Amino acid sequence: MFSPGPIELLVIAVILALTLLVPIGIVFVILYALKVGPFSSRNRELHPCPDCGGQVSRQATSCPHCGRPFESAR
Ligand SMILES: [Zn+2]
Structure with missing residues (x-):
């Protein structure tokens, strides 16, 4: 049977971290774009x-x- 080794566990951990970090990163990018992006009064x-x-x-x-x-x- 399939038994996960350390590499498989690392891959699963990276995938889980990415699925959590990507939406948070997208939110931060949107907030940053709204704050200092081309539509801001500063620019x-x-x-x-x-x-x-x-x-x-x-x-x-x-x-x-x-x-x-x-x-x-x-
Ligand atoms: Zn000049």
Whole structure:
């Protein structure tokens, strides 16, 4: 008859851990996406620099990536 060895027990433990961790991970990913994702107000305050294309805050008076000044801020 089939008797589970340590490898089979490890595989079963990993599968059980994954079935528990995956839904929890999905919930955390959704919460993280809602908090800092593309739909958050924090990211809406960013715009790409016309010179280097880096994400720059609208409150910034100059690009932190290339140093380009923004005179038309806000
Ligand atoms: Zn720039």
